Amino acid sequence: MTKLAVVTPSFGPDAELFADLHASVLEYTSDDTVHHVIVPPRDKKLFARYAGPRCRVWTEPELLPRRYARVPRSNLWVNRLRPWPPIRGWVIQQALKLSATARIDADAVLIADSDIVLVRPVDAAAFRTGGQLCLHRAEHAVHPGMTRHVRWHQVARDLLGLPAAQPPPLHDYVSSLTFWDPDVVRSMRTRIGQATGRHWLDAFTSRLHISEFILYGVYVDEVHAVGDPPAANTALCHNYWDRTPLDQDAALAFADRLNPEAIGMMISAKSGTPLAVRQAAVARCAEVAGR
Template sequence: MTKLAVVTPSFGPDAELFAQLHASVLEHTTDDTVHHVIVPPRDRALFGRYAGPRCRVWTEPELLPRRYVRVPRSGLWVNTLRPWPPIRGWVIQQALKLSATAMIEADAVLIADSDIVLVRPVEAAAFRAGGRLPLHRAEGAVHAGMTRHVRWHQVARDLLGLPDAPPPPLHDYVSSLTFWDPVVVRAMRARIGQATKRHWLDAFTSRLHISEFILYGVYVDEIHCLDDPPSANTALCHNYWDRTPLDHDAALAWADRLNPEAIGMMISAKSGTSLPVRQAAVRRCAEVAER
């Protein structure tokens, strides 16, 4: 069993971003760390260049039961046992992270989106406290105006067989870079099966609105570690979430604010920031990390 694995869902349009992430995984993790990338079948050849001892390329169908079928020329899937409503690709992507993590034999899994770049060495053991991984938990950060987050909390509780969510504020567990424990994910999937009397995947994908991160966080805090919740860590990643592109000067100024505890940086792919500007920010973050 390896100590750490990295899991990244990706696809063709993010191939250049993934290349930066994977290079940083090779640089900042130990030689036994394997980067698992999950892609649509059409992109298997594009990402196949990275396949080797430290990168495993999975296609989506390899991690799903055969009853899950992609609808041609759409971003939708169907569960042929219950084909309506169809399943959004975003929900399938979340389920794929859970499937991959549960399958991997590792002490810890680092979930990293394609637009992440690691900037400091990563050893899961360094983050464990009392033998447990930290949880991305922004305490009380979900307010009543964050309607999607509030709904995600209720869906998580429904799947886990918990009472209705209390009124906000609620914790926010959503992050583009976070540690998951495969043992916890396997136990969480079993809990969903017990609570819903369905296969965990069928119950998960039947929901139109869901967050895998909030599901995991609620399970850890309110079931798995109810009497002694793990420590919170919201500083793993230096994030730029805005939809406005960064220019060169703004990107460097942003990079200069890298948190001393951050192991990664993220400029959202949805920001439209150009690749040269992004690369300049990566270099500056690396410089800051070495100080």
């Protein structure tokens, strides 16, 4: 068993971003850390260049039962056992993270999207306290106006067989970079099956609105580690979420604000920030991290 693995869903349009992320995984994780990238079958050749001892390229169907199929020329999927309503690609992507993590023989998995770049060395042991991995938990951060988050909480509780959620404020577990424990993911999937009477994946993908991060967080805090919750850590990643592109000066100023505890940096792919500007920010973050 290795100490750490990294899981990243990606696809062709994010290939350049993934290249920078993967280079940072090679630089900042131990030699036995494997980067698992999950891509559509059509993009396998594009990502094949990374395959080797430190990168496993998965195609989506390899991680799903045969009853799941993509609808041609769309980002929708169907479960042939219950084909309506179709499943949004965003929900399938979440399920793929859970499926991949459950298959991996590692002490910890770092979930990282393609627009993440690591900027400091990553040692999973440093993020364990009392044997438990830290959890991204922004306490009482979900307010009544965050209607999607409130719904995600209720869906998570439904899948886990828990009583209805209390009114907000609720904890926010959504993060661009976070650690998952594969053993916890496996036990969570078993719990979903027991609570719903269905295969965990079918129960998960039947929901139109769901968050894998909220599901994992609620499970850890209220089922797996009830009475002994893991330490919270919301500082793993330095994030830029806006959809406005950064120019060079703004990107460098953003990098200069790197949190002393952050191991990663994220400039959202949806911001449209030019690749050269992103890379300048990455280089500056590395300078800041090394000070």
